[in-house]
Amino acid sequence: MIRHLTSSNLIVRLKVPARLLVPGKRSNVCQGNDKSLSKSYNLTPEAIDRGGMAGLPFTLRQLEIFELLCDLQSFRRASEKLGISQASVSNQLKALERQLGVRLLRRESGRRPQLTREGAAFLADLGEFWRAAEALAAHRRDAAPAGAAALHLKLLVGNYLLRDHIRPKLDRFLELHPETQLDFTSPSISEEPHEMLARESYDLGLFHEPAGRPLGDGIRELARIRCGVYGNRSHLGAGNALLSVEQVGELPFLLPPAGTPYENLILAMLARNGIKPRTISGRSQYFDVMSAMFDRSEAVGVTLEPIVRSEHRNVALLYRLEDWRLAFYRNPRESDPRRREAEDFLISAVLKDPAFPVLEPDEHISAGD
Known part of the structure; x- marks a missing residue:
């Protein structure tokens, strides 16, 4: 959730309910037993400019790939699911972490990727983000004139x-x-x-x-x-x-x-x-x-x-x-x-x-x- 925006940095505060830190809940990568996590990300204007929508430090594609990695715990399976290369999946995740200024997933050779504390916090708010995006998309459909002609391209x-x-x-x-x-x-x-x-x-x-x-x-x-x-x-x-x-x-x-x-x-x-x-x-x-x-x-x-x-x-x-x-x-x-x-x-x-x-x-x- 965006709490405060100044000319010098963007403060993003994310909180994770305890249930999200239990294996099998929300994401089978989440681990830990803290009651909540709160993390502030200090993002420079340059990082924001390199980001995605309207100055936000991410793109929809990066969010989709991050969430899929959390669910599948495998770069290979994520690449197969999306129909893109493993290198593309890895590059998108690296770009997201660079734009946020934090590491979201720990990657070690021979082991499944694991959420960091910052990654778990980010994943928790991501669900709220998707629900808000779907609500906005629903407004667009509802606002369309009744009987409006479909666009065939x-x-x-x-x-x-x-x-x-x-x-x-x-x-x-x-x-x-x-x-x-x-x-x-x-x-x-x-x-x-x-x-x-x-x-x-x-x-x-x-x-x-x-x-x-x-x-x-x-x-x-x-x-x-x-x-x-x-x-x-x-x-x-x-x-x-x-x-x-x-x-x-x-x-x-x-x-x-x-x-x-x-x-x-x-x-x-x-x-x-x-x-x-x-x-x-x-x-x-x-x-x-x-x-x-x-x-x-x-x-x-x-x-x-x-x-x-x-x-x-x-x-x-x-x-x-x-x-x-x-x-x-x-x-x-x-x-x-x-x-x-x-x-x-x-x-x-x-x-x-x-x-x-x-x-x-x-x-x-x-x-x-």
Whole structure:
């Protein structure tokens, strides 16, 4: 509960009823027998600015992950439940602890995560927070005009953006916006997003494309993404140095299916950098399959940094190619103001996910650099 806000710090006081500290009550991680806990968190303005909603030192996603960790007592099970990587779960928890300025869970190798005293206090108030949020959401639904038309939005979203970053968070959006229906379409390996936008009418879109491609009507760049030849880190030179054009060309390449637009795009990128693969070890349209083969040193190939699976720890960048962009599309011929809520959700679901790395401006590389 927020008790006092000054220009220099935010004091948050949390109290835990004794029942919450007994195993099996509220959370099976809670331990202890104190009658209550009271903890003050002194948060700097900088910490507040890095936080989530309206200056609060957390995001809804961080709270959801923290509560799920308390219930499941396992980073692996939490990641499986949410459909995201264990690294993403861990990064979200670390960000929450950093923003609060306290440690919420004790993590020790080979042991289940355990709530700290501060974590138990925070968990106790979290239940009140969710109940308040649900009450506020109910006001929104009650305030909607009787018979108000549902909002149907047709979205073009990249397959891996949808699977890894958007779908795991979609339930919360639909709970808050029950009148909105989102119909997702993902490009296949044989389809280019900008061509699909030219053929069909979509309300919103989120996808990857080469940064050197001219921006189409209604498309804007959200972020730059590292692209390159990836493979097992054992291929790297001394001191983990990147490979030369000649060295990369000698490695066995995994390519997209023959004759697809994506294969043509990849081969053109390699050719611009003077790379002509001598050995084609296989073909696949699935980026997670490619990542697994890179990890086992079975092949190398061109992919984007955010698509490399976090569990494939042996995969490394071998040769840097020109950047790609995360592109967002908004149909300029549609003007329903309710689209903004869906737009904000799509963008934040990706860009605020620690598991989606983006490049800083001084890291950008264009074709020919």
